[in-house]
Amino acid sequence: MIKGVLFDLDGTLLNRDESVKMFINNQYNRLIKQVGHIPKERYVTRFIELDNRGYVWKDRVYQQLVKELGINKITWDELLHDYLSEFKNNCVPFINLIKMLEELKNLNLHLGIITNGYGQFQLDNIKALGIQKYFDVILVSEWEEMKKPHPKIFYRALEKLELLPQQSIFIGDHPENDVKAAQSVGMNTIWKKDDQWKNVHATYTVNDLSEIPFIVKNMVKKK
Template sequence: MIKAAIFDLDGTLLNRDESVKIFVDKQYKRLNKWLRHVAKDQYITRFIELDDRGHVWKDKVYQQLTNEFDISGLTWEELLQDYVRNFKDSCVPFPDLIGILKKLKHSGLVLGMITNGKGQFQMDNIRALEIQNYFETILISEWEGMKKPDPQLFKNASDELNVLPTECVFVGDHPEKDVKAAQNVGMKSIWKKDDQWNKVEADYVVEGLAKIPLIIDELNSR
């Protein structure tokens, strides 16, 4: 019996790729006095390349950008602070995010979230999506002192939800940090498809969030 659904954040609930594009465009306009010697498209493209879909923290990204583009009058630390302070205002949810969370809650499931990242930064993004109240537990790697795919993080989430790992589904976009890690502790895995990878050995594969309630219904009807 599935009693809990646990989610990743970036690339699963938050459309991070789209959010980053919107943020960098806004940052370029906001700080144009210091950045206008760089073409906007070039600034955005290079940021996205260096960011590596969030796998590189922005201190390194902005150090590289200030060096490459010879940005003066504005330090990489100030660019980083602008990112930390303002990224939340560019957060884009995947379609019908709140509708799906409501549906899962109404079906009697408890909901959790596990995300890698900086604690306050990720919490600001979760609040920007207005979804924090749907979750009984939210574990963020910096505050937990461990990162996915550490199995303890997944066990802690199920413990806090007062369910067994075998009574959970985990939904995420990363083959190792989400899918495999969840399977390793006995959770059912739902891979939210990402074209960056193929042949991911998940229990279920979805293009979007809409099918998740149907999958859980199917598991519980067996």
């Protein structure tokens, strides 16, 4: 019987692609005196390319951006500081996020988040989405000193929730870090579909967060 549901954050609950677009457009506007000599489209596009959907940390992104675009009125670490302090103000949720979490809580399930990233940065984004109150446990890789797909971070979350792997579901968008990693410890899985990946073999696949409660309700009923 399913007693708990755990989530990835970026690309699953947080629409990171849209959040990054909003942030970098706003950063350009906010720092127009320092970067305005560069066409906005070029600044925005190159940042998104270098960011590689979050898989390149921003110190490297900004160092390269400053070098390529000839930025000399602001340093790369000042741009990084702006990112760290302002990104939380640009967090875009996937549609039906709150509704989905409310429905799961009404099923008396334990809820958790396991996310890679820097601790305070990720917690600030969770708070910005207004969802911290729904979760019984939040594990961020920096604070746990391990990251997905390492099985220990999944076991740690399950231990904190007092759940066995087979009593839980993990929901995420990444085939390796989320789906395969959770499966390797014996958890059920739901893949939040991302069109850049193909042939992902999760227990279930969803396109929209609104589909999750229906799936979970059926799994809760199974003994």
